[in-house]
Amino acid sequence: MAVAPPVPTSFSGGVEAIVLVMLLTEFAMLRAPLARSQIRLYAFQSLGFSGLAVSVAATQHLDDLYVLAALSFVLKVVVVPSIVLRLLRDARVDLAGSNRLGVASMVLLAIAISVFGFFVVGSLPVHARSLPTATLGLAAAMILVAFLLVILRSDVVSQAVGFFSLENGVSVASLALAARLPLIVEVAFLFDLLVAVVVFGVLMRLHHGRSQTLSTDALDRLRG
Amino acid sequence: MSWDLLVILTAPFAVSVACWWAPVRLAQALTLASGALTFVLAVLLVPAKTTTALSGWLRVDALSAVFLVAVAFLYLATAVFAIGYVRPAGEPKLAARYTRRLFAGMNLFAWSMAMAPVVNGLALLWVAIEVTTVISALLVATDDTDEASEAAWKYVLIASMGLGIALLATVVMYYAGSSAFGGAHELFYPSLIGAARHFPPQIVRLAFVLAVLGYGTKMGLVPVHTWLPDAHSEAPTPVSAMLSGSLLAVSFYAILRFYQVTERAVGPVFPRDVLLAFGVASLALAALYLASQRDLKRLFAYSSVEHMGVLAIGMSFSAPIAVVGVLLHVLAHAAAKGTAFFGAGSVVRKFGTKDMSRIRGGIGALPWTGPMLVLAVLGLAAMPPFGIFRSEFLIVSGGLSDPRDAVAAVLVVGVTISMLGLSWFTSRTMLTPSPEGTVRGETSAWIVSSMVIGLVALAILGVHPPGQLSDLLTRAAGELGARP
Numbered sequence: 097m098a099v100a101p102p103v104p105t106s107f108s109g110g111v112e113a114i115v116l117v118m119l120l121t122e123f124a125m126l127r128a129p130l131a132r133s134q135i136r137l138y139a140f141q142s143l144g145f146s147g148l149a150v151s152v153a154a155t156q157h158l159d160d161l162y163v164l165a166a167l168s169f170v171l172k173v174v175v176v177p178s179i180v181l182r183l184l185r186d187a188r189v190d191l192a193g194s195n196r197l198g199v200a201s202m203v204l205l206a207i208a209i210s211v212f213g214f215f216v217v218g219s220l221p222v223h224a225r226s227l228p229t230a231t232l233g234l235a236a237a238m239i240l241v242a243f244l245l246v247i248l249r250s251d252v253v254s255q256a257v258g259f260f261s262l263e264n265g266v267s268v269a270s271l272a273l274a275a276r277l278p279l280i281v282e283v284a285f286l287f288d289l290l291v292a293v294v295v296f297g298v299l300m301r302l303h304h305g306r307s308q309t310l311s312t313d314a315l316d317r318l319r320g
Numbered sequence: 321m322s323w324d325l326l327v328i329l330t331a332p333f334a335v336s337v338a339c340w341w342a343p344v345r346l347a348q349a350l351t352l353a354s355g356a357l358t359f360v361l362a363v364l365l366v367p368a369k370t371t372t373a374l375s376g377w378l379r380v381d382a383l384s385a386v387f388l389v390a391v392a393f394l395y396l397a398t399a400v401f402a403i404g405y406v407r408p409a410g411e412p413k414l415a416a417r418y419t420r421r422l423f424a425g426m427n428l429f430a431w432s433m434a435m436a437p438v439v440n441g442l443a444l445l446w447v448a449i450e451v452t453t454v455i456s457a458l459l460v461a462t463d464d465t466d467e468a469s470e471a472a473w474k475y476v477l478i479a480s481m482g483l484g485i486a487l488l489a490t491v492v493m494y495y496a497g498s499s500a501f502g503g504a505h506e507l508f509y510p511s512l513i514g515a516a517r518h519f520p521p522q523i524v525r526l527a528f529v530l531a532v533l534g535y536g537t538k539m540g541l542v543p544v545h546t547w548l549p550d551a552h553s554e555a556p557t558p559v560s561a562m563l564s565g566s567l568l569a570v571s572f573y574a575i576l577r578f579y580q581v582t583e584r585a586v587g588p589v590f591p592r593d594v595l596l597a598f599g600v601a602s603l604a605l606a607a608l609y610l611a612s613q614r615d616l617k618r619l620f621a622y623s624s625v626e627h628m629g630v631l632a633i634g635m636s637f638s639a640p641i642a643v644v645g646v647l648l649h650v651l652a653h654a655a656a657k658g659t660a661f662f663g664a665g666s667v668v669r670k671f672g673t674k675d676m677s678r679i680r681g682g683i684g685a686l687p688w689t690g691p692m693l694v695l696a697v698l699g700l701a702a703m704p705p706f707g708i709f710r711s712e713f714l715i716v717s718g719g720l721s722d723p724r725d726a727v728a729a730v731l732v733v734g735v736t737i738s739m740l741g742l743s744w745f746t747s748r749t750m751l752t753p754s755p756e757g758t759v760r761g762e763t764s765a766w767i768v769s770s771m772v773i774g775l776v777a778l779a780i781l782g783v784h785p786p787g788q789l790s791d792l793l794t795r796a797a798g799e800l801g802a803r804p
């Protein structure tokens with residue numbers, strides 16, 4: 097006799113909705129023409145992650161995750177976006193740069209690759225403990241679209257934001273698979289991200305200082 | 321409680337902080353002292369079985385000790401080289417600031433690389449390797465040219481994306497562990513390795529492939545090596561030496577830690593096949609690219625890709641002797657590549673260019689470093705009596721006794737093609753007559769000394785490795801599952 101699938105709870109429905117919105121935010125980043133709006137979208141996506149951490153903390157009674165949620169809110173929603181936005185203000189450049197493909201082709205490609213990631217991960221024998229299993233597929237889609245963002249947009253801001261949102265995707269996966277990771281390790285991860293952001297910032301500034309543009313089209317001297 | 325591990329983790333960091341403020345001479349002396357101290361402490365760890373500190377968060381076993389010695393050796397040799405290489409030119413105040421910044425960065429870089437083999441557990445290992453990326457990306461950009469800023473951007477972006485995948489690998493391995501442990505754990509090596517037999521095999525396979533792809537990006541495995549030749553050629557030469565000689569090895573170390581768990585969870589065949597595929601691609605591509613290089617430092621960067629390919633192929637052989645060869649290769653490559661970059665630094669200083677078509681008569685112009693560079697290149701090309709000859713010999717003989725002995729033939733062919741590329745460079749730039757008006761003479765005794773250190777170490781590794789070192793390599797190979 098076939099066993100009826102469990103009825104989804106409002107918790108799992110809510111969590112899946114948050115992760116889906118995080119994925120859609122990445123689609124918006126892919127087509128956002130202004131560098132500033134990409135940063136804001138990233139802040140919004142990170143807010144989603146903090147909310148996710150809080151909801152897992154509340155339902156699983158994992159107090160460490162409240163600390164993680166607070167830290168990632170401070171870092172990813174406030175500190176990192178404001179550092180990058182300040183850099184952009186100093187650079188006085190609005191347009192992020194050229195796309196390597198048209199908007200429609202980029203989005204279609206992103207949809208195709210998300211579907212691929214979602215179903216490949218769905219076919220693995222992995223069962224997320226603290227989040228509904230579908231979030232894992234969505235996290236995989238987020239990671240793949242982050243790669244598209246880095247590959248298809250040719251400017252330093254999009255590429256940096258691509259890396260940051262890749263990190264968000266990995267964070268969602270880690271929340272699903274490793275919610276009980278020791279806090280000290282999580283804090284080390286976040287601290288690392290902060291250092292990485294500072295270095296990205298320094299190098300973006302250096303690039304802008306040398307070429308007066310955020311575009312990476314000029315970065316073609318080193319070959320072979 | 322072991323103080324040596326704590327000193328290894330604090331001395332380079334403290335010196336790095338001091339270098340920001342200290343006068344240039346003092347910064348150089350401190351760096352030299354810290355390099356020597358770290359190397360001595362690392363060597364003292366060689367006979368020890370396992371050393372732990374900080375309630376198990378720091379742990380050095382035989383496998384870590386091999387990589388720690390490689391990192392510490394190159395730290396010391398580079399400290400010697402950098403004193404001679406970084407000669408303040410131009411406006412004194414700016415030049416002093418550049419020197420201080422470079423020394424501070426080098427110490428910090430060495431600190432982060434020493435941290436990777438010393439910490440216990442896959443999670444902290446990831447943190448340490450991410451720290452090496454951000455520090456070295458800034459160091460690559462130090463020279464403030466268009467090329468350096470392009471190389472630094474490519475490096476930080478590609479390596480960080482790779483490390484994102486490595487973080488995912490760590491999370492997946494945590495998941496594999498928690499299904500066996502039934503709860504939270506710290507990802508410490510001994511507990512992971514001990515329980516690996518109960519891990520779900522498919523999840524461990526996934527984690528291993530992600531780890532090879534992620535850390536392989538930092539190690540320079542084809543096809544995720546694209547940042548490597550740029551970063552290694554555009555960085556200041558002391559940084560290039562550390563990037564090629566020890567950072568790549570440290571990334572390989574991370575892969576080996578995943579290998580240890582995977583080998584026990586799913587058997588050795590799967591991880592060996594994965595490493596074989598990446599290794600053959602790296603060796604083949606690098607061997608072909610070596611022959612077409614025009615830039616001296618780029619040539620050595622591609623030679624690093626080649627040697628990383630050799631390491632990966634060596635791990636794919638089942639004979640224990642091949643694994644011992646791989647670990648010896650890590651040490652020998654650190655010595656040989658460091659020396660080659662030091663020589664390249666001397667040549668670049670003398671001729672004012674990295675373009676090989678404009679470098680002629682190196683041996684005539686540089687009476688000491690010229691011949692030593694030729695020897696280092698011969699060492700890289702696996703000529704006896706140097707360490708790489710011995711290590712590749714062990715790997716190939718292990719490969720010939722493997723059921724897949726055809727791979728050993730591929731290895732020999734790849735290494736031979738690389739040797740042709742390297743000898744072509746040597747004969748064109750070093751062994752030709754010097755152009756008229758070339759002034760004969762060395763630029764710095766420090767550079768000469770650093771190369772002597774490197775070559776002596778390389779010769780010792782080749783002719784007669786000390787007994788305790790051989791013992792260490794055997795124990796480390798045993799930890800990797802290779803028992804005779």
